[in-house]
Amino acid sequence: MYPPLNALRAFEVVARSGSIRAASEILNVTQSSISRHVSILEGHLQRKLFYREGRGLRLTEAGEDYLLQIADAFETISNATAAIKNRSKRAQLTLSAPLSLTANWLIPRLKGFLAENTDIDIRLVEGLTFDPSKKDIDCAIEYRFQPAPELASTLLLRDExxxxxxxxxxxxxxxxxxxxxxxxxxxxxxxxxxxxxxxxxxxxxxxxxxxxxxxxxxxxxxxxxxxxxxxxxxxxxxxxxxxxxxxxxxxxxxxxxLPRTPRYYISVPPHRGQNKQVLKLQSWLLKESKDRPSPNN
CATH class of the missing domain: 3.40.190.10 (Periplasmic binding protein-like II)
Incomplete structure (x- = not known):
């Protein structure tokens, strides 16, 4: 059973600041509220966590052990909170594509898509076909003989x-x-x-x-x-x-x-089929595939 989170936070701040008064100022709550949370946690754990020394507090051996074990959890929460607050509001699309097509056909053209869609970031990963185990792939350029039935696929390029x-x-x-x-x-x-x-x-x-x-x-x-x-x-x-x-x-x-040759398909998994950014990328790729020469710069 989880201990009360407010009590955990109060304990952690008291332990680091060394006093009820300092903790109350840091957390912007009353000293009595801090004392009550510490008492609740000690009751929950059935362990004394602090010794009183004058106007300050000192951790007991149990308190030191407990602080050591929960410190990483608080750091993880802090980092996760900072990451989500700082996350870009820009859309990011992950596109899987074969290495050689990426280097020689896709990248020379991508500048045009990025210039037209300044609110979208592209992340490229290598893959000959769509890998269903990679849940973060929004769409894929696949090199295969026929499209996979579980994907929405459109012919992109023939293998000349x-x-x-x-x-x-x-x-x-x-x-x-x-x-x-x-x-x-x-x-x-x-x-x-x-x-x-x-x-x-x-x-x-x-x-x-x-x-x-x-x-x-x-x-x-x-x-x-x-x-x-x-x-x-x-x-x-x-x-x-x-x-x-x-x-x-x-x-x-x-x-x-020539034997039967594979083709390049642009494929989208079902859960991304209605995504506006994915549809934009798919439409642009199909437009680029219509015998348009590759830019030289």
Missing amino acids: IVPLISPNHFNVLALSTLDCVKGITLIETSRRLVSWHNLLEGKHWLCQQPFFTVNHTVHALEAAQRGIGIALANRHNAHHLIDTKKLVIPFLIAPSS
Whole structure:
């Protein structure tokens, strides 16, 4: 059974100030009220908490132990109170998105959304799909074959697979089809669902092909810029690198050569579906996906 909270507070202030009078001034109540609260707490605990010494008070051994144990609780309450009072009244939206799409497509565009919505803060977290265990996610850009039935999902971007190579590397190579990559280092992304191995399956020379493997597309694109080899990526992820001529598409892959590819969806959990800020972000993302070039600055 919890002790009376007013009695606890009175005890804590008396213990720290050393007198009933000082505690009454701090708490802005009468001395008799402080004395009564201390007596109530001693009765509840069935322990004497103070010795009288002249005009002051000294904690008993039981009082010292009790103060030590409740001190952290009062500090926690104080910190929690300060945090809630100081919390920003601005809306914060947590958006989950794949790492490479975030770095290469989303972040170059976000300045526009933030300029249009100065009362909204964006918090980005990494995720290939929506993680239902993370209750703080307001919406997610997902990379998957089909939307999850428990989410409200809308197609955002198709996965346009293209090969990418540095301009200098391209100028010294004759590349026009998939067969032309034989003997050239292929930059493979281990987390990519459509890979060089998928595209070249059945080629008798594949077992002799040199590969450079990374975990994320963002690293594959960097490696391609450095002339390590040919990367395979989503055109949307590399849009700004293509626009700025840091990477070039040496040839297009015939749709018949591609396996079924995932797509990017913007998905919202049911409890956030009517949130005005979430709807604003969703609408803006869909507008940005309509073949609008990525800004270069």
